[in-house]
Amino acid sequence: MLRLSTKGQYGVRAMYEIAKAHSVGPVTIREISEKQDVSISYLEQILNKLRKSGIIRSRKGPGGGYMLSRGPEKVSIGEILKELEGPIAITSCLDPSAGCIRIDSCVTHLLWKSLGENIERFLDSMTLEDLLKGNQIIQTGNKAKKGRRAKTV
Numbered sequence: 584m585l586r587l588s589t590k591g592q593y594g595v596r597a598m599y600e601i602a603k604a605h606s607v608g609p610v611t612i613r614e615i616s617e618k619q620d621v622s623i624s625y626l627e628q629i630l631n632k633l634r635k636s637g638i639i640r641s642r643k644g645p646g647g648g649y650m651l652s653r654g655p656e657k658v659s660i661g662e663i664l665k666e667l668e669g670p671i672a673i674t675s676c677l678d679p680s681a682g683c684i685r686i687d688s689c690v691t692h693l694l695w696k697s698l699g700e701n702i703e704r705f706l707d708s709m710t711l712e713d714l715l716k717g718n719q720i721i722q723t724g725n726k727a728k729k730g731r732r733a734k735t736v
Contacts, residue, residue, distance in 0.1 A: 587668065593621045594629045594667045595660060595714075601639060602655040602711035609641075609648030629667065636666045655715055661706035671699045671706075 604610040
């Protein structure tokens with residue numbers, strides 16, 4: 584089963600909270616922790632990595648906290664996850680650091696590679712703005728699926 588680590592999951596949730604406050608001002612780590620039920624110490628690790636990558640910035644002192652370095656429409660979920668999780672490699676043969684000696688003769692290599700590329704394209708197409716709008720793209724897809732099921736039943 585494909586699974587994101589908690590670092591990726593919590594990172595996207597934290598970025599959602601920061602994006603919600605984009606037009607208001609910085610959001611504190613305590614606020615993110617309380618709203619998303621994630622420990623402050625774990626958030627510090629995640630947000631520090633995102634800050635070092637330039638996706639977010641921080642302001643110290645009273646009225647300080649975290650803010651996006653650019654608009655929520657310009658920050659993709661794929662960018663966040665790549666920073667926190669690394670490249671998408673759904674099998675070890677697609678992991679550049681692991682390498683694979685069967686690439687030229689493997690019957691499933693292209694399948695896994697194509698699946699990973701499609702996942703990556705989808706994540707790169709979704710932005711924090713999409714999450715703020717209530718996942719309209721995802722909800723539209725889910726409604727279409729439910730409608731098809733209802734017709735076939």
